[in-house]
Amino acid sequence: MAPAVTKKIVDYTDSELIARYLRDQNTMYFTVLYRRYAGKVFAKCISMLADEGQARDATQDIFIKVLLNLAKFTEQSSFSTWVYSITYNYCIDMIRKKKKMPLLFTEDVGKVSRETDPEIPDSVLLEMKQERLEKVIDRLPPGDKAILMMKYIDDMQIREIGDVLGKTESAVKMQIMRAKQRSQVIYDELYSNDPIENN
Amino acid sequence: MKNNFQQWQSDFERIPPEIEDRVLQQAKTFAAFGKVVEVFVPNALGAVALMIGGEAPMRPVAHGPAEHLTDDVPLWRIPPGRDH
Numbered sequence: 343m344a345p346a347v348t349k350k351i352v353d354y355t356d357s358e359l360i361a362r363y364l365r366d367q368n369t370m371y372f373t374v375l376y377r378r379y380a381g382k383v384f385a386k387c388i389s390m391l392a393d394e395g396q397a398r399d400a401t402q403d404i405f406i407k408v409l410l411n412l413a414k415f416t417e418q419s420s421f422s423t424w425v426y427s428i429t430y431n432y433c434i435d436m437i438r439k440k441k442k443m444p445l446l447f448t449e450d451v452g453k454v455s456r457e458t459d460p461e462i463p464d465s466v467l468l469e470m471k472q473e474r475l476e477k478v479i480d481r482l483p484p485g486d487k488a489i490l491m492m493k494y495i496d497d498m499q500i501r502e503i504g505d506v507l508g509k510t511e512s513a514v515k516m517q518i519m520r521a522k523q524r525s526q527v528i529y530d531e532l533y534s535n536d537p538i539e540n541n
Numbered sequence: 542m543k544n545n546f547q548q549w550q551s552d553f554e555r556i557p558p559e560i561e562d563r564v565l566q567q568a569k570t571f572a573a574f575g576k577v578v579e580v581f582v583p584n585a586l587g588a589v590a591l592m593i594g595g596e597a598p599m600r601p602v603a604h605g606p607a608e609h610l611t612d613d614v615p616l617w618r619i620p621p622g623r624d625h
Contacts, residue, residue, distance in 0.1 A: 367572040367575055367576065368572075369565055372565070373565055373568075376561060376564060376565065380556050380560070380561065380564075381554035381556050382554060384553065384554065384556040385552075385553035385554045388553045389549075389550065398557060398560055401556065402563055402564055405564045406567055409571065410571070467545075468546070469545075471545075472548055472549050476549055479549075490546070491546070491550075495546045495547050495550050
């Protein structure tokens, strides 16, 4: 007789872990979810807040928020998208509270692009050398930084980004375009005298 | 294959272990608190209801009188001489 195949807890899908946690209130299930996403949430917090101490506190608060709202997760999006949207909103709120005049998006900085401005291709950012990309991203306003991270790190759809930021799809597209233009301007300011160096 | 953005992020993914301890400790506290609430709140509400002259909510009786029994007798409790 073939032995019964039991699924290991680490092989459970996110939905299975959530359902079991809500049913049994056993923290073992939540631990697996935590280990699956904590690193990524922490990395986003460091990138957004630029402070490791604050990123630690933020990661802890975000997972407590996730835990307390787990029953409200409706699976309209994937669990990862839901967790990341809590992360981005938490970090943006934190930056807003920290600065009295927050510069969240490029239009707040002063340079407002027009729809007729040329579209910057994705390759401009995706082919940038990593250390240069890091410096460019660090100089972007937090909102622009978040929107580019959602698009190029999390592969989120325009609709999902809109849900996170409370913006329409066309507003998100415009925001991405502005963020890319802003990145190009920063890159040119930093490296216009250097020879072009890509990955 | 990671792109340059994802590569840049993965450099920061090493999370300090003490955060896990703190988060999971809080998770355990919430779970324990939830169980306490589940057990005591219905009783407390029943007591308040009685104090203000109402009736305590009906709860299942472990060994109630025979008239509370329905025909849905569990298989292991079929009385002698009674068919399925």
